[in-house]
Amino acid sequence: MGLFKKILLTVGVGGAEVNTEILQSTVRIGEDIEGVVNILGGSAEQNIDRVEVELKTEYIKEVDDVKQKHRATLVKLVVGRDIAISPNERKQIPFTFRVPEHTPISMNRKTVWVETELEIPLAIDPEDRDYIEIRPSNTMEVVLDAVLNVLGFRLREVECKAGYIGRSEGGFLQEFEFVPQSAFRGVLDELEITFLPSSEGVNLFMQIDRRARGFKSFMQEAAGLDEKHIILTISDYDASQGSRYVAEILENTINNYC
Template sequence: MSLFNKVLASVGIGAAKVDTKLFNSQVIVGDQITGIVEIRGGNVEQEIADIYVSLITTYIRESDDKKYTKQGVIGQYRISEKFTISPNEVKEFPLSITVPIDTPISGGKTKIWIETGLDIKNSVDPSDKDYIDILPSKLMQEVLNAVQDLGFRLREVECEAAPSRLRAGLPFIQEFEFVAISGPFRGKLDELEIVFLQQQVNTLDIMMQIDRRARGIGSFLAERLSMDETNLRLTVTTGDLPNLNNKLFEIIQRYS
């Protein structure tokens, strides 16, 4: 019977199970996620080589004019040494991980989750998936608020594959796409895209794409050649916050 149970456990039937219980499923980038990882033994004794926790999202990659959805690992953490779990035994391990500062924020098509897995030799590895809500830092939120104060509506949020010169350690960047529905830029811009780049405590580097609405003779050619787009980088600091709306207005106005 024991041998039969071991065979079943090797294919995941009656094997140990993992369940992550988060204390906070909503967290600001740079802050900590905490909780408990519970391991419940199955029908047979099993040796667990690792408990690993991964912070994961998805992003879009284009190839041959087709779009593919890929998983991107933002961070991976080992939270235990090798141990043995007896039948029906319950073990708990504390979980505390810092959300990397370049983690995309939740919204639009961007979903983020924690995946907890057990590494069990010669067996199907059990796993558990818990969605979390990642909130922007203060500087990021202030930028998003200022753009909306200027009459823009957030139309789409999506992570896309990007060359290394435009990103940090991750294979993608997160784009915030806005459309002007009121205010001084309505009718002037097709869209405004913002990407948050490097971030520190008091500074935030931003890439902005201003997509002007082409007009008059040659507008069709301008659209086809992307001559109506301006890409620029700027830095926002905590010192800019009292005058942030005006700073962004002047930059967008200059290239509209």
């Protein structure tokens, strides 16, 4: 091999390529993602030190009133080491991993992807990115249905922000911001919910923002005292009773703070 060709391989030209196939385009939190890493050898033999598959997302962190996008790794899996691949040779590496509970749900847009990287000495590491739709767990789905379709709230915004609550993981939180349309209209300005993992089902970190009524309420709103923060557990058993049952739990809880 001439010097020029060696240099081209060093910077990644003519080197190995990677393409990952995800066997399902949609997966629920707590379920498994299955896939296959396809590697195609380049124009010369190469040694791949490591093949990594990662589940990633992004979140917003505000620094000096400026919103910045940051990436978070939810799962990191090494699926191969010390692999020699000949010119034009094809290799396949299957993998499976579970979607963790703190993975953001895909609402309105996909923000979670599977990223594959080949670590090759003295070369630009080939990468592949595949976006995937993350659906809520069954219990989370019942809660969302109760809020949207039984209590009649409207989903105004979903955003992943930097932060922690209790033992939350990843360095970020996904906030769901709801506006009352029927129940609690005129009583609440908004309701924010963040899902937190629980061995019983799911914990809801709820911010209940009451609407100002009268001078006292106006002063409380001005001082930020109109917001109540609570944690409510919705068990898998509660969810199994249906959306109306869960909506009644939510309605009674919110009424206690209005």
